[in-house]
Amino acid sequence: MPEFRGAAHDARVTSRIGRWLGIAFGLCFVTGLLSHGIQHPPAWFSWPTRPVNLFRVNQGVHVISGIVSIPLLVAKLWTVYPKLFAKPAIRSLPHALERVSILALLAAAFFQLATGLFNVAQNYPWGFYFVTAHYAVAWIAVGTLLLHIAVKLPIIRESLSTPVGLQQEAAAGLSRRAFLRSTGLAAGAAALATAGATVPGLQGVSFLGWRSTRGPQGLPVNRTATAAGVGRITDAWRLEVTGPGGSRRLSLAELTALPQTTAELPIACVEGWSQSATWTGVRITDLIGSVGAGPQAAVRVESLEQGGAYRVSELPAAHARDPLTLLALRLNGEELDLDHGYPCRIIAPSRPGVLQTKWVGRLVVTG
Template identity: 65%
Template sequence: MNATSERVTSQIGLALAVTFTLCFVTGLISHFIQHPPSWFGWPSRPVWLYRVTQGTHVISGIASIPLLLAKLWSVYPKLFERPVIRSLPHALERLSILVLSAAVFFELTTGLFNVAQNYPWTFYFPQLHYALAWVAIGSILVHIAVKLPIVRRSVTLAPEPSRRAFLRTTWLAAGVAVVATAGATVPVLRPVSGLSWRSGKGPQGLPVNRTAAAAGVLDMAKDPDWRLSVVTPKGTKTYSLDELRALPRTSAELPIACVEGWSQSARWSGVSLPELLRHAGSAPGTPVRVFSLEKAGPYGISDLPAEHTADDLTLLALELNGEVLDADHGFPCRIIAPNRPGVLQTKWVTRLETR
């Protein structure tokens, strides 16, 4: 590989390191919110923060795809060099590149399928995606350390005209990929974002990932005998839908932001969770476990930390955009808490337990 080729490869590699690191850090944040270690805390304000971090996660991941393809294209002649292995350090270097390429390719490919909610595999995506993210970022750091002398030498060189054209095409491809998909998170880009999945679609003008029929809760949700149970150290208090509607009402404009990267703001109305806790004999700022009518699946139960149960914008929502909740949006009631992933905004709520 000549010097100008090294410069092209180094520039693309540095750009890929930036986008993938952004993707890794924001993905780590999302994982910790959903599976919080004891030391981790996530605030309820600003209400849009998760929308930004998870949007950045998906956008930076998509930008990484053309960068990865360009990086592989720029170095593919080295794959056919002979001899295949010249020494033990050379063998270790080639092995590390194989691990890096495989891990990054897996992360970006499966992440793209997840964005499209298409799962042509049998493994549990979040767990394996999280584990291999560490392998990918570790192998990137090792690769940078090994190649740092080449990077330092090549950044001062000017590439040949043909390679400048290749770089421009790479930056353009990455930019087009970002603009084509960013509308799912950035509303102002939706008119020009042809792949901004789910924006504005769904009942009541808001997308849904899982319908009431798919969750198997449609009959239970529409049962007139439905009651919400609120369990506190002082006992259990039950509420009919009419009794919930009779409590003081709170309305708020809040985004719902999903792990797949789409987000959309809506007007939610219902009972403030601090108000409901006080009415049931408990205190705001107490962790609450939320139970859904949906028994199967990993998100039938969620935990609301103290920061959110103390926030007046955390709602047991009864209405969406001025209308009674559609069954697919969680009728008879659902949780809408500021700055939380959509998978934790539990629908079809049937029970709240203070912890």
């Protein structure tokens, strides 16, 4: 059997990296649950409209903590991989169950990090629906992680209470302290390389700050009009607004003639990028109020696009009545580009980009 004498293969190193990894995983899990709840809300769930950057922060933390978890997981595996070669492979039934749980944890963790990374890049080389699979496996990853921590808790406590440099023996490779410093630097570099997608001040140094400035009118586009099957919008287009007091059909000229509101609001996408812009349009609360909607009314928003999971979105009552929730007609002082949703789109504070529906054709009061 080979002998592994590297200083990094030490419970003190493993426990400290595991603590960092647990924090990163915990942040990623909690913010991921919130993101899923916003997009697919159960009846009891509500998400506030203020501060306007709340979802931007949530999703930025979610993606950055996931990216940081990658070097931490690799480093942790490096510290423990010699145990994979321990003999005998199975010592008892409890030991077998422990090994199976570790295998499930590793499989779930790598699945989450790999698919999350592909999602950030908007690349889906698989046949399953990412959202459902990512959400389900997240529970497996966290459940097996908690089980692993419970089993190893005595070792973790002892290792964390013992100084890293105590009884440092001569060994190949980096010292324990040097390995921990290198791991910390790798995690910090991963965060810095990607944080610019969310943090405007870091765009210049985050070389992996994807989609931060590209796109028409200086704002990125995830789904173009061509991809959505939306062609040329003619003068015959009308916005239909339906509520308890009846229906209205409004041309673009009629919408432009209504009182306009201008607000600076971010587009914050589930892939982790976000950017603020200046939007001008008609308040949703004014539009639905004109067809008899009350202050507790929710709104179904229907797009002109031909298909897709988010062709129809729901504006909860809190967002529908917020004065900053707009049917936007202009972006940064210009008429909306077709890829940004011309003739009109939803822009609401603290909402995911996938729910800021473009190419709106109909608003229906539902509550």
